[in-house]
Amino acid sequence: MAVALITGASQGIGACIAKRLAKDGFDVAINHFPSEESAAKALEVAKECEAFGVKAVCFAADVSKMAECEEMVKAVKEQLGSIDALVNNAGITRDKLLARMSEDEYDAVIAVNQKSIFNMLKNVCPVMMKQKHGRIVNIASVAGLYGNPGQINYSASKGAVISMTKTVAKEYGRKNITCNAVAPGFIHTPMTDVLAEDYKTKMLEAVAMRRYGEPEEVASVVSFLVSEDSSYVTGQVIEISGGLSM
Secondary structure (H helix, E strand, O other): OOEEEEOOOOOHHHHHHHHHHHHOOOEEEEEEOOOHHHHHHHHHHHHHHHOOOOOEEEEEOOOOOHHHHHHHHHHHHHHHOOOOEEEEOOOOOOOEOHHHOOHHHHHHHHHHHHHHHHHHHHHHHHHHHHHOOEEEEEEOOHHHHHOOOOEHHHHHHHHHHHHHHHHHHHHHHHHOEEEEEEEEOOEOOHHHHOOOHHHHHHHHHOOOOOOOEOHHHHHHHHHHHOOHHHOOOOOOEEEEOOOOOO
16 A cells, blocks of 8 residues: 655645545554644544545654654654655745744744754655655745735745755756656645635735635545556646745
8 A cells, every 4th residue: 555644644645645635545644843732633633634544644744844754754654654645735824924924033034944944854755766656745835926015934845845856856857767847836724724804805806816715625636646558757846826926
């Protein structure tokens, strides 16, 4: 049975990706932040995954910390046997205009959204090299492609994710490891639920399809990118935005 490790999978897009890959037949390793609330949510996701007849195991780790990533990857290998697909989904926002943003708010977003991906790649790529096979999908954002007012930290982190994706694709392609990114636009998640209504209205007016995307629509693209159907696709960034950029 193939194994998929998804970071930040206790809610939102990450949870949907975990459930979709379980439906596809993957055993799933569900990473969550080390807190009681996140652990409870992750356990619920695991139960939903197990309904598809696969194994689902929860792993607590702050992926912004290298040592915790190293320990988690070892534990996943020990408990599930391999890591065939890695989905780097963990992310946070600390939105403010540049003039009002603190250094701590900038650093926190870079640590979780960007450094975590380095941490996970550093530990998972050697596993995939030994297996001579692997699929990596990094969750970027349209903010990383086009920027977004009030998100200099988030945009910078997601722009870096895109560059990292292309670099890893070039470094590991000969090892039968693909690395791609998806760039969601305005997706209906707990992150977007807290936005001001006037901002939501303005954003939807810029979307050609005039609606939110759903987390399941992101998960469907990730499903393709970790499947054998995408065996000759690497270094790509697939925008999932309903035509936001047009």
